[in-house]
Amino acid sequence: MHTIYCARRILTMNPSRPEATHVAVKDGRVLGAGALEELAGWGKHELDERFADKVLMPGLVEGHSHAMEGTFWRYVYTGFFDRMDPDGRTWPGAKSVDAVIARLREASDALKDPAAPLSGWGLDPIYFGSRRVSREDLDRVSRERPVGVLHASGHILNVNTKALELAGLLRKAVNHPGIPLGADGLPTGELKGPDPMMMASPHVGFDREVLAADELGLRYFGKLCVRKGVTTAADLANLLPQEAVAMMLRVTGESDFPARIVSLLRLQLLSGQALIDRALELRPQSTERLRLGIVKLVADGSIQGFSARLRWPGYYNGAPNGLWYVPPETLREAYRLALARGVQIHTHTNGDEATELVLDCIEEALQAHPVRDHRFTLQHCQLADAAQFRRMKALGMCVNLFPNHHFYWGDQHYAMTVGPERAERMNACATALATGVPFAIHSDAPVTPLGPLFTAWCAVNRRTASGRTLGAAERIDVATALRTITLGAAYTLKLDSEVGSIECGKRADFAVLEDDPLEIAPEKLKDVRIWGTVQGGRLFPAGHS
Amino acid sequence: MSERIPVTVIGGYLGAGKTTLVNHLLRHAGGRRIAVLVNDFGALPIDADLVEAQDGSTISIAGGCVCCSFGSDLIAALRALAQRAPAPEHLLIEASGVALPGAIASSVSLLTRYACEGIFVLADAETVRARAADRYLGDTIERQLRDASVILLGKPDLVGPAERADTRRWLEGYASVVEVERGRVPAELVFGAAAGGAAGSGFARTPFVHPAYDSVSFQSLPPLDAQALAASLAAPAAGVLRAKGRLRGDDGAWTTLQVVGTRFETSPAAAGASDAGLVCIGLAGCLDRGAIERAIAGSTSSAALSR
Numbered sequence: 132m133h134t135i136y137c138a139r140r141i142l143t144m145n146p147s148r149p150e151a152t153h154v155a156v157k158d159g160r161v162l163g164a165g166a167l168e169e170l171a172g173w174g175k176h177e178l179d180e181r182f183a184d185k186v187l188m189p190g191l192v193e194g195h196s197h198a199m200e201g202t203f204w205r206y207v208y209t210g211f212f213d214r215m216d217p218d219g220r221t222w223p224g225a226k227s228v229d230a231v232i233a234r235l236r237e238a239s240d241a242l243k244d245p246a247a248p249l250s251g252w253g254l255d256p257i258y259f260g261s262r263r264v265s266r267e268d269l270d271r272v273s274r275e276r277p278v279g280v281l282h283a284s285g286h287i288l289n290v291n292t293k294a295l296e297l298a299g300l301l302r303k304a305v306n307h308p309g310i311p312l313g314a315d316g317l318p319t320g321e322l323k324g325p326d327p328m329m330m331a332s333p334h335v336g337f338d339r340e341v342l343a344a345d346e347l348g349l350r351y352f353g354k355l356c357v358r359k360g361v362t363t364a365a366d367l368a369n370l371l372p373q374e375a376v377a378m379m380l381r382v383t384g385e386s387d388f389p390a391r392i393v394s395l396l397r398l399q400l401l402s403g404q405a406l407i408d409r410a411l412e413l414r415p416q417s418t419e420r421l422r423l424g425i426v427k428l429v430a431d432g433s434i435q436g437f438s439a440r441l442r443w444p445g446y447y448n449g450a451p452n453g454l455w456y457v458p459p460e461t462l463r464e465a466y467r468l469a470l471a472r473g474v475q476i477h478t479h480t481n482g483d484e485a486t487e488l489v490l491d492c493i494e495e496a497l498q499a500h501p502v503r504d505h506r507f508t509l510q511h512c513q514l515a516d517a518a519q520f521r522r523m524k525a526l527g528m529c530v531n532l533f534p535n536h537h538f539y540w541g542d543q544h545y546a547m548t549v550g551p552e553r554a555e556r557m558n559a560c561a562t563a564l565a566t567g568v569p570f571a572i573h574s575d576a577p578v579t580p581l582g583p584l585f586t587a588w589c590a591v592n593r594r595t596a597s598g599r600t601l602g603a604a605e606r607i608d609v610a611t612a613l614r615t616i617t618l619g620a621a622y623t624l625k626l627d628s629e630v631g632s633i634e635c636g637k638r639a640d641f642a643v644l645e646d647d648p649l650e651i652a653p654e655k656l657k658d659v660r661i662w663g664t665v666q667g668g669r670l671f672p673a674g675h676s
Numbered sequence: 677m678s679e680r681i682p683v684t685v686i687g688g689y690l691g692a693g694k695t696t697l698v699n700h701l702l703r704h705a706g707g708r709r710i711a712v713l714v715n716d717f718g719a720l721p722i723d724a725d726l727v728e729a730q731d732g733s734t735i736s737i738a739g740g741c742v743c744c745s746f747g748s749d750l751i752a753a754l755r756a757l758a759q760r761a762p763a764p765e766h767l768l769i770e771a772s773g774v775a776l777p778g779a780i781a782s783s784v785s786l787l788t789r790y791a792c793e794g795i796f797v798l799a800d801a802e803t804v805r806a807r808a809a810d811r812y813l814g815d816t817i818e819r820q821l822r823d824a825s826v827i828l829l830g831k832p833d834l835v836g837p838a839e840r841a842d843t844r845r846w847l848e849g850y851a852s853v854v855e856v857e858r859g860r861v862p863a864e865l866v867f868g869a870a871a872g873g874a875a876g877s878g879f880a881r882t883p884f885v886h887p888a889y890d891s892v893s894f895q896s897l898p899p900l901d902a903q904a905l906a907a908s909l910a911a912p913a914a915g916v917l918r919a920k921g922r923l924r925g926d927d928g929a930w931t932t933l934q935v936v937g938t939r940f941e942t943s944p945a946a947a948g949a950s951d952a953g954l955v956c957i958g959l960a961g962c963l964d965r966g967a968i969e970r971a972i973a974g975s976t977s978s979a980a981l982s983r
């Protein structure tokens with residue numbers, strides 16, 4: 132006995148049969164997609180018409196996010212843009228410092244313990260002009276309790292006077308490039324970079340272990356996936372100690388956990404040998420909803436944080452070049468061992484110099500171990516130029532680009548970080564497509580909100596927050612964008628034989644949509660309404676509160 | 677107040693000999709309780725396995741940001757270390773091959789329990805110039821050298837005399853250079869000479885003797901301005917590579933003075949029965965006793981008054 136769902140339209144992503152009206156599901160897998168008469172041939176079935184007016188797509192695949200997005204929602208959202216929480220409530224953007232303060236104060240007043248810390252996240256003061264948020268601003272929230280607000284970029288933390296005091300930083304002569312001082316000689320409360328942030332973060336409730344995505348965070352993340360039509364999501368950098376693996380196995384194994392999590396092992400405190408050993412030890416622990424065994428490396432920092440490595444002529448505003456996060460020797464060793472032992476590696480490169488170095492290192496490793504279909508993937512790879520895409524193609528690599536950046540920071544990239552020409556080539560989806568490099572697009576949630584249809588909108592429109600079209604020549608069409616957020620991302624995770632299209636034998640993973648993404652105007656793609664998902668044949672209505 | 681824990685940052689690219697140096701210092705710690713932090717910054721801490729740790733006092737740490745993992749282990753590790761009883765008497769931080777040691781020193785300065793005494797950057801005589809010209813690494817190597825209080829030039833015996841002299845001259849554009857084979861620097865250069873003796877045991881009891889170095893020591897110094905003295909000793913003319921002192925100010929308050937190369941630091945010290953004293957170390961033939969005496973004379977309270 133199987134179920135046949137009828138739908139207004141089914142976009143299958145199966146090139147042999149791109150569209151269908153019905154899909155038959157058995158044991159969590161697709162028995163077939165086609166017309167009802169065709170599917171009836173499989174025998175006794177039950178016709179389910181609940182999706183009769185809906186559009187089905189393959190469950191969306193987020194190729195680069197962090198389960199930490201789920202964790203952040205226990206803190207107060209203070210971002211500039213509207214954002215939906217795991218329960219479906221949309222938090223309106225806080226459009227001024229006063230609005231940020233008001234929202235934090237409301238949360239502060241609701242806390243019973245006067246000494247309990249208050250934590251906010253998602254702050255993006257670049258939209259408030261040159262006005263910086265100061266400790267005096269946050270003192271208006273509370274003088275008694277420590278208050279800390281993490282910026283959207285994740286690289287800056289604003290704290291109030293109480294938090295500075297607890298951090299031991301309410302003193303004169305603090306001398307650190309990441310801690311600006313006010314006219315009174317005391318820190319302003321802005322803490323930039325990991326070390327200054329870490330001075331205060333434990334006092335304002337940002338515990339590092341909690342942020343690494345705990346059980347509650349993972350559950351929240353699953354709920355967000357449902358709301359965004361996502362059935363498979365990569366958790367791109369996890370240290371994956373065995374306790375965390377055990378927790379993730381347990382939570383994702385629960386019968387109502389709605390997503391398949393692909394958790395990548397982040398290089399840390401391991402030798403190249405130990406890293407690959409660990410990846411191979413993790414791989415067989417994979418289950419249907421937790422996939423393990425891929426490795427993540429980080430070559431450089433971020434462009435908006437000026438820590439990405441750029442080639443000549445460097446940053447547009449003259450900032451010094453960024454930082455290497457690992458020595459080239461380390462990259463070379465890891466690639467060589469991974470190729471020799473069949474482990475896939477995804478590497479974070481933001482600046483084009485980091486991309487160049489990684490291409491060099493992979494080329495060298497491939498000469499020693501000419502492995503086919505390694506699918507080594509560059510993550511972000513925002514500044515790559517056409518020549519670098521040609522090298523990726525020649526080396527058999529994939530790329531996962533970050534078009535959400537155009538919307539959130541495109542104006543800053545144009546005016547400040549890389550300047551007009553390179554800002555227009557950032558996240559060059561059209562070049563990747565034309566060159567034949569298999570590619571995905573991503574949100575890097577929580578850096579930007581999880582939502583592949585929004586990411587697709589960014590790649591299709593390349594619109595910045597101020598309304599500029601940033602690099603019209605690198606836009607891709609809607610059909611391509613939809614394929615990219617399904618099969619494209621699945622391919623980079625080596626899951627394209629299981630998910631990413633609706634066809635016989637694949638997982639019954641669907642994004643259930645109220646609107647047809649191919650019919651809605653391309654500039655409205657982000658507004659496509661999502662009913663929820665079907666994951667492994669299980670129904671997950673998002674519900675709306 | 678408890679005295680601050682002195683910190684030395686050891687930087688330099690992979691293979692420059694950082695771990696060898698750390699091991700050498702641990703072996704010649706002269707009974708000091710030394711803690712070692714290996715700043716990994718996401719890199720392979722190959723070195724961590726090799727560090728010959730003393731009773732588990734080696735901690736590997738990693739940097740990071742929210743896009744990978746939140747926060748920095750450096751601050752957390754420093755905090756945890758300060759809680760230990762007994763506290764370490766000296767902390768060595770081995771920076772990763774691509775880390776900027778000056779940035780690590782800045783972060784150490786955020787915690788008032790610590791005082792960063794110096795940044796030693798290792799340079800490999802055979803490879804440092806090629807690395808500094810490398811298209812990917814050049815600016816990182818230069819930034820590391822620029823951060824150095826003292827540059828330790830390793831494997832000097834493996835290059836010819838002309839190349840050796842040439843490399844030395846080039847490095848001297850960044851900081852004072854000391855040649856070192858297999859990490860064998862006198863531990864006093866890092867820890868300071870003989871000032872780590874038991875409290876009240878007097879100063880400079882064990883004179884520092886080394887064929888390649890000169891040292892001068894002063895005892896029963898009059899009250900003087902430690903900050904002014906430190907600045908004069910750090911000026912290149914004095915030829916001081918390392919100075920350490922316990923000094924008394926006009927107001928009777930005690931201060932510790934630390935000079936490493938051109939970097940200096942003074943911090944409040946606990947009052948003790950011991951005498952005010954100073955030990956300076958420099959390369960043989962370079963240490964200028966006259967300049968040091970003038971610096972002391974120029975830093976006494978009477979000199980300050982007459983200025």
Ligand SMILES: [Zn+2]
Nearest residue numbers: 367575743744
């Ligand atoms: Zn990421």
